[in-house]
Amino acid sequence: NAGVTQTPKFRILKIGQSMTLQCTQDMNHNYMYWYRQDPGMGLKLIYYSVGAGITDKGEVPNGYNVSRSTTEDFPLRLELAAPSQTSVYFCASSYGNSYEQYFGPGTRLTVT
């Protein structure tokens, strides 16, 4: 049982490039989330999904897109990367609307 896995661990992008951050969970959780963590700012919710085919915006969705075609996968797409998207990105999942979220190890993204 690997839990929540994220790839890549690190990435450097040039301004204007695009990329997809991958997230997979093997716990059969229906709820999945994407957060970004910036120093001194805590975690901010970007997008979440309550099940395959259903996604919704969180606090800071601008510049990002998501899709949820399977229960296991919840990729986050960055289009036209900007320096403001330099951050650590965490994917999380939960069973139902449990208050306990399981977090992946994070992806550190730098946009220069």
Place this chain on the structure above:
Amino acid sequence: QQQVKQSPQSLIVQKGGIPIINCAYENTAFDYFPWYQQFPGKGPALLIAIRPDVSEKKEGRFTISFNKSAKQFSLHIMDSQPGDSATYFCAARSGTGNQFYFGTGTSLTVIP
């Protein structure tokens, strides 16, 4: 706008001391208040959580105190150990159960 305000930003205590981390919120629709612990390079992990109709909850050396009328809650770590050195985040879950709002984090250092 920060939905959950957390203080202090950093805290240093001696081994055996009782660090206290405080959080405050405004939205009375929040229905769960979890605390997460994060070690460097790792994702956050759930430590303990409380509902707003409970005034105190203990799990091992960790205690949450909750003051519903003041809209404040705090984490106490009894007999703190160097292994407790980490960043701690308070959070609040929206009444719909779909969104979590995190505090800005407290970096705790326990000196041997």
